[in-house]
Amino acid sequence: MSETNPAAAEAAPHRYTAALAAEIEARWQDFWDAEGTYAAPNPKGDLAGDPEVVARPKKFIMDMFPYPSGAGLHVGHPLGYIATDVYARFQRMTGHNVLHTLGFDAFGLPAEQYAVQTGTHPRVSTEANIKNMQVQLRRLGLGHDKRRSFATIDPDYYKWTQWIFLQIFNSWYDQDAQKARPISELVAQFESGERPVPGGRSWSELSSVERADLLSEYRLAYASDAPVNWCPGLGTVLANEEVTADGRSERGNFPVFKAKLRQWNMRITAYADRLLDDLDALDWPEAIKLQQRNWIGRSEGARVDFPIDGEKITVFTTRPDTLFGATYMVLAPEHPLVEKFTPDAWPEGTHEVWTGGHATPAEAVAAYRAQAASKSDVERQAEAKDKTGVFTGAYATNPVNGQRVPVFIADYVLMGYGTGAIMAVPGHDTRDFAFARAFELPIVCVVEPTDGRGTDPATWDDAFVSHDAKIVNSSGEHVSLDGLNVTEAKARITEWLEREGHGEGTVNFRLRDWLFSRQRYWGEPFPIVYDEDGVAHALPESMLPLELPEVDDYSPRTFDPDDADTQPETPLSRNEDWVNVTLDLGDGPKKYRRETNTMPNWAGSCWYELRYLDPHNSEKLVDPEIERYWMGPREGMPHGGVDLYVGGAEHAVLHLLYARFWSKVLYDLGHISSAEPFHKLFNQGMIQAYVYRDSRGIAVPAAEVEERDGGYWYQGERVTRLLGKMGKSLKNAVTPDEICAEYGADTLRLYEMAMGPLDVSRPWDTRAVVGQFRLLQRLWRNIVDEATGEVTVVDTDDVDEDTLRALHKAIDGVRGDLESMRFNTAIAKVTELNNHLTKRGGPLPRSVAEPLVLLVAPLAPHIAEELWRKLGHTDSVVHQDFPVADPAYVVDETVTCVVQIKGKVKARLEVSPGISEDELEKTALADERVVAALDGAGIRKVIVRAPKLVNIVPA
């Protein structure tokens, strides 16, 4: 609590109060800014500095940068920033050149929506939010190199985002070399004939449109028609989670249609294998690696062609070994071949449940498609248990045994995965089994069950799914798999399929290309123009940055909510002067139309680590020497990258995968030396907060809830307590500003670090913050006289053993804890030492006070800086060496040895740490409590772990 009693303030005018903390903190924050205390020198360029510091080992310590929201920060936001700051400070004190800074991820939807509502330009509101956040963050004493900060909306920054887009646009993936290469090298291959042009003509015979279309097949950034959730009523495309279960928009409740839209894509799938393989060398949490592996979703299998009417349907299967058990096929409802094979009438004897009650196949297919299209993806998935579908009237042929198999459409098959078609093996696939039962389709057993259920599928309740069993009933004229195990059968059948031209072994990925355009205003404009033939051209580097133009209205044009045949009209497209331009792209002035989509929010965060290194470089994205210095490969980090990247686990796949992808392209093209952006990743937990709800379930202001009689009360009414997220809507937000005002930033920092291990979520408890405040007060009082403000430390060599041991044990423990980011236990060890010193009383020897202050410095930098100055030093505590423990004092003079009998503690002995096992055993067996407890019983065995433990096992 802040000091309010005048009498007490008079008695202790120099007590460490909130007011004094505020004064100290403001003073040192000003000092650090003025001195450039946290400036990290580059080896060259405008940020070059002290060669001695540059020569040290480097540490690049980074946070996931924030989006500057209008709501400002609550105490949950800075958790990671404080952690990286403590770690960075520790690294500075252990001889490293530390790069630590923070920028802003400032393009995004909230600012645009605010602009639509208020007419305020997104730049205006965003920059105001950034300013506000900078004030809040500065108050925490974060040691950022502010020269390196930027926002992704700065034209100097997004110039390079656009430049990278052009690098990607102007590249293709060479499958032989397994790397990206400039598109000009592909053109040269086509020109020389080294690579044949599809269709048999020569490159010079192709029109410009044909050339552009061909290159588009190769470019790493390409435009294509992609299915999207189009909402005419809002005039925008929606993400899946913005669409309700019944296919309407969450906002406004308008209908949403699946529409094809010309969109930019990034060919991230070309990198699937490398993104997967390179994970192995990264120091990331296994859980996150696993999520990325699952997201990429590599599966080995085979493509199999099923002949139909002289053509074929190609399926992907991971179980080609079960081909003899394929009794029907299913296509995704959107599959383009469906119309082609749908006959005019139902074949003779078509089963009634197959037709869905429709008179013709065309009618049935149309009805099912309409029904599927009206449902959202979420709903299609929600109804997964009840298998729906309809017969197309067509039959294909199973290549392995020549059997006719009916072709269905069903929405459990997805157009976006594999080939959009499956062979159904109901005997050995759970979903196929359910579908077959619903539609009375034949089920065949081709994998011998190992669970005793027998080989008659009619008696089964579910499919038999196993990868470790014998193949049966799989013998045909041409090939037999009987008796082989699953793995052998896969190899045998794949070989057969390839030999006979019915298919091939293949690898399929779940990963899809990255949809890269948005119909928004507040994003990076594409540096792309279209000529009169509609061919896309890259702007030359000299025309970058392509700045966002002013527009009258930020809202997209809306349409009749029910009119599916509309197209989005982007805000940028309305600025005709900007859109229609005459440019000279090297072949004289010509008319062009600009691309009017903008890049997604991810773009700016895909490469920002690189710009921190060399933020003002106007010639290059980053100077190669500087990049190699901070991020190049090193011992233990073969792909290079940031030394530590801290952020929330919610970015496990998208952001981290996209950033890895961009790194690899830039690496392939020779722009950077690091093939991975983030060598070590750490996911901090969430700070949760209690949510109090009244009897109607409405959240009540958490700050006004009282606890008494074992319950929680708000305005006399009993309320219930649950753990939830912190935020405005749940009325439980606590801001760093209020904690700083009541206790100071050092207390807030300590509390956030002391709450628990950094990687787990834990609830905020404002009442408990005072504990860390008391720690700082006691620390202060151990060094400063509260009445006079004078330092009480004495210069003496005469320090008691207990204190030396307490000090060096603390140094040893805190060092290890900070290195491995166990900040909570580091603080506990500092507390223990400080409590020892409080209890000890008397003036502190300088040789104890100084290391104590240095131990605290990474955690509570302001008070440490103040005490360091009071102790007579004129240089900043930030660049002092972290104390090193004297091993002689880390071990105790005597240790407590526990004597157990059958694992139960029966006696404790004080012994020397160096005691031998024999002597310890003798001492233990001679102890009277042990003798009494053994009560004459013989001894079977004695386990001795000197000097801590003896365990006696009686006969």
Added chain:
RNA sequence: GCCGGGUUGGUGGAAUGGCAUACACGGAUGUCUCAAACACAUCUGCCCGAGAGGGCUUGCGGGUUCGAGUCCCGCACCCGGCACCA
């Protein structure tokens, strides 16, 4: 459903297979004070017992081990993520 993580006092949490409950919050008592606050000191897992002391205890049930919060198997519950992935 699948994948990942978790479950330790009134609360947040600590514990290389070796004294379970460090450190902090909260609580109790005392010293100081006219009184209170602050500070300092002592106590504070649960049960039995006046006490000495004894028994029990890391979600539940098994197992491995001289010894398990920690390793293995099964179950329950909680939190994330993914989801008809062929």
